[in-house]
Amino acid sequence: MQGHHRKYLLQTFGCQMNVHDSEIIAGILEKEGYVPARDPEEADLILFNTCCVRENPERKVYGRVGDLKRLKEKKPDLIIGICGCMVQQEGELEKIKEQLPHVDLVFGTHNIHRLPELLHQVEAGIKHAYEVWDEEREERDGLVEGLPVKREGDLKAWVTIMYGCDNFCSYCIVPYVRGRERSRPFEEIIAEVTELGREGYKEVTLLGQNVNAYGKGLPEKVDFADLLAALDRIPGIERIRYTTSHPRDFSSKLIKTIAASRKVCEHFHLPLQAGSDKILRKMNRGYTSRRYLDLVAEIREHVPGSSITTDLIVGFPGETEEDFQATLDMIRKVEFDSAFTFIYSPRRGTAAARMPDQVPEDEKRDRIYRLIEVQNEISLRKNEALKGRVVEVLVEGESETNPALLQGRTRTNKLVLFAGDRDALYGKLVDVRVTEPQTWVLKGELASGGEPV
Ligand code: SF4
16 A cells, blocks of 8 residues: 555644544554654654735744745655645745745645655656645535544544635635635534544534534435534533534524523624624624624523623724723623634735724734733633532543643533542543632532533
């Protein structure tokens, strides 16, 4: 078999969709006979699965691949590859050819299934095996079905339920690089999750850029709520999560389905992005701050004890101090459990990049510091309210920061650290009493009883 005993190093940038694509890429490579390498020196193939949502990771890829030129001179058989969202951008392939001519392999987000063929071409001495389909191609649909997957763990699994996005938020490049929205067939998802339950996985996270739009365009009349209700009945799986949810498409039916389910976790990640209606309109988000607050109220009424987290962008073009204050105001009103905060950076090819009134960098930085300060206070306050409470935790193993402790997450997706026997508890749901809540983590101890929250 070609590539037998050859070693690969795969580096992933970006979101969970990319992380899961990398699991598929690793699965394909291992089927081709490759084994993981520990470092670049011993690798025969170095592959970068890239992201283009922000500028920084993109610059990093150019820097790292540029640095590999020297290694390639020492080891001419080394295969260097770039794949993922970055290469789907208009003009990117030309830029790679010009600036990184030592790259052997390039493939896009729609060409993952073609990796073995492209790899064989490179191994056979073809200099540049490049294949990037544009979004007009139709054949890509369903092409990842049946590809091998090398999952990162044996407890939690990612399951893609839809591809692409039709929303065209004005700052976002995703619809251009991941294509239009397509839902995976209902039965295929059920079959994959049933198999995961049989294999011993305890938690699944359903992936899509906008999972709430699931079902549109499928021949059967099903929506995301129907999918969750069906997955809730699958044996073995204890927790169901999903990402990302667009607040505009979050229906009352979905909230009620989640409230009635046993396994769907009480964690709602609802990207707000901005608090000012003027900015939300310019972002093309399709909701107002009022609608968002109503949604939060409805969730809290039907799913008490749930956590709500968000994504926020500061410094969108035209954002005034008053608009920024509206974001702070929303944070205080909603009281998010936590927030991912971003400084707006223009992405080539998006509508927002061409908007006037770009906010100066120092102003953006000042705003994000103020934003983080307010949010951190709220996160700490919310976690402190859990002191003395018992939470249900899925034990994931040793803590990444303190191997003397175990770590796991609550159903509300809060990280919990506590002392315990790893071998006895790994993969189990345990009750932990919160003793020391902090901004980012809950420290606790195993509890012998009490009501999980
Ligand atoms: S919903 Fe908006 S932000 Fe999310 S992927 Fe689609 S266009 Fe991008």
